Amino acid sequence: MSQHPTDAVTSVNIKTLAPVREFFGAEVDATVHANATHMIGFGFDGTACFRKGTRNGPDGLRAVSEDIESYSPYLDADLFDHAFYDLGNLSLGNGDDIEGQWQHATDQFDTLFGPLDLAAHNIRVLTLGGEHSISYAPLRKYLAQYPDLVVLHLDAHADLRDGFLGYHYSHASIMRRALDHFGPDHQLIQYGIRSGTREEYQFMKEHGTVRTSRKDFLDSVTAIAGDRPIYLTLDLDYFDPAFLPGTGTPEPGGEDFHSYVSLMKILREKNLVGADVVELSPEIDPTGNSDVFAAKIVRELLIILNEKGARA
Secondary structure, rough: OOOOOOOEEOOOOOOOEOOOOOOOEEOOOOOEOEEEEEEEEEEOOOOOOOOHHHHHHHHHHHHHOOOOOOOOOOOOOHHHHHEEEEEEEOOOOOOHHHHHHHHHHHHHHHHHOOOOHHHOOOOEEEEOOHHHHHHOOOOOOOOHHHOOOEEEEEEOOOOOOEEEEOOOOHHHHHHHHHHHOOOOOHHHHHHOOOOOHHHHHHHHHHOOEEEHHHHHHHHHHOOOOOOOOOEEEEEEHEOOOOOOOOOOOOOOOOOOOHHHHHHHHOOOEEEEEEEEEEOHHHOOOOOHHHHHHHHHHHHHHHHHHHHHHHOE
């Protein structure tokens, strides 16, 4: 495994929760390194409105990771080709208040990464959820860091409601909250959406954010300039529940693994700077197949981020 120079390290003192095990091939470390990719878990499902359990998503992914191969035949690359780091899980604090728990972990994320210049240090972050509301912290950071960022939103749901069931930062509102931080040169591309309100669909059509066919979506990603930064937020209900039933709000008509591989092959040639993968609920699928499926999704994504992070 290639190592990073010891003088290319930035340190932030924060106490995260130890993972059940490190994700396959990761080095467990409490510091943030330049020219590297870092995983961080945010296991929260307090605003989930249907089936809960995504609080166990980060460690569910880690638990099965060593039971899959580190080598990807789709990318002809291995997780061991470059060093990457598992920072453990953000803490929800000791209180029972749902909004307080989300805020505590969000504040920890901000403490950890907020002072750092991700672009200057070539730091890449993969956040593991948790419900989709956890994406607010990394999205806000990346939008602030990259004024021309393209956000790719893969999801069964539009997530454009302005709050839901009393929660301003709901899992159903994550893209609306992200848009609060969009500048004139930011761009949102959504694909896989097959559930939402009439108002959400009108918004997507009026603003040109949604792609309604796989070809149009892949063509849109291909057209992004090679040096333009891209952030991927991936809700696992993007995939059809026939393939991945272990998620809180499944919707029929979703994508399959091979369409995801097609996207990864395109993103490999682009400037992918960060990502999050959310909404795995291990307890919903007692077969464990969803955990393995999701772990392979993360493997492909990590390989690309690792390759980009190693190019100092």
